[in-house]
Amino acid sequence: MTAIPLDRTAAGGGLPRPRRRPGRTALRLVPLLPAVVLMLVFLAGPVLWSFYGSLTNQALTGYRAANPEFVGLDNYAALLTDDGFWKAVVLTVVFVGASAVIGQNVLGMVLALLLRASARPLRAVVSALVVMAWVLPEIVAAFALYAFFSTDGTLNQVLGWVGLEGPTWLISLPMLSVILANIWRGTAFSMMVYGAALSEVPPDVTEAAAIDGATGPQRFFRITLPMIRRSVSTNLMLTTLQTLAVFTLIWVMTGGGPGTDSSTLPVLAYQEAFKFAQVGYGTAIATVTLVVGAVFSIVYIRVLKPEVD
Secondary structure (H helix, E strand, O other): OOOOOOOHHHHOOOOOOOOOOHHHHHHHHHHHHHHHHHHHHHHHHHHHHHHHHOOEOOOOOOHHHHOOOEOOOHHHHHHHOOHHHHHHHHHHHHHHHHHHHHHHHHHHHHHHHHHHHOOHHHHHHHHHHHHHHHHOOHHHHHHHHHHHHOOOOHHHHHHHHOOOOOOOHHHHOHHHHHHHHHHHHHHHHHHHHHHHHHHOOOHHHHHHHHHOOOOHHHHHHHHHHHHOHHHHHHHHHHHHHHHHOOOHHHHHHOOOOOOOOOOOHHHHHHHHHHHOOOHHHHHHHHHHHHHHHHHHHHHHHHHOOOOOO
């Protein structure tokens, strides 16, 4: 008798794995083609064209507007020796860190925790008031905040009622003003993300910890926070990218001033391109901002990569 060859998988007690057919895999990718084409046309195309523009001396008016020349990395070399650029980098880091990473995330988490423990009518009223700031068009919110922080605005009027003299917020404290304004405008998003994440935490786990004698802060930092760490990482990245691109709020409130004291990278790029007519130089600044956002996105993907058991 001839021995019947056994499949290695079957001999090991398992079932043989079905072979993937290349044709079926290709068919599964067909529905994605329209989305891929749209992304290439409306996302990758403008990004590549913008990068090419940063390698030219394109101007807004004059001879260089019609006949730009390829200058290679000259614009980027000029950025490295531009004190205004490095000041904008520092202001951007301060603005993103204070208003997004710390302000919106911390306040959003606090509001989500308080609303979770409050009565339903109070929860509905507070949620509506907070979300209202988020759903307002950015230009409308910017003008409202300009009126709030102006010298004769609402904030100084309220301070005057209690006997305090408010400063000229938009002149003497421009960065603090736009940071507080961005926190007010963007906190609702963090509140909703963390509210949804907290609702997924099993109550029996925290109740068991409370029975074992764990205090409220201990239950939050040792149980709740580790269980919603994915939501925290996602929200940190999304708020960071949103804040990195903020332009209208700062431009309406301070115009990047006084001087350049509130000129973040998006504001500086706009000023160089449209105020000083140096489109190529302004595009280089915008490209650097895009690269910074891409770096954050890579970190985001790495942090949120599913764990392999």
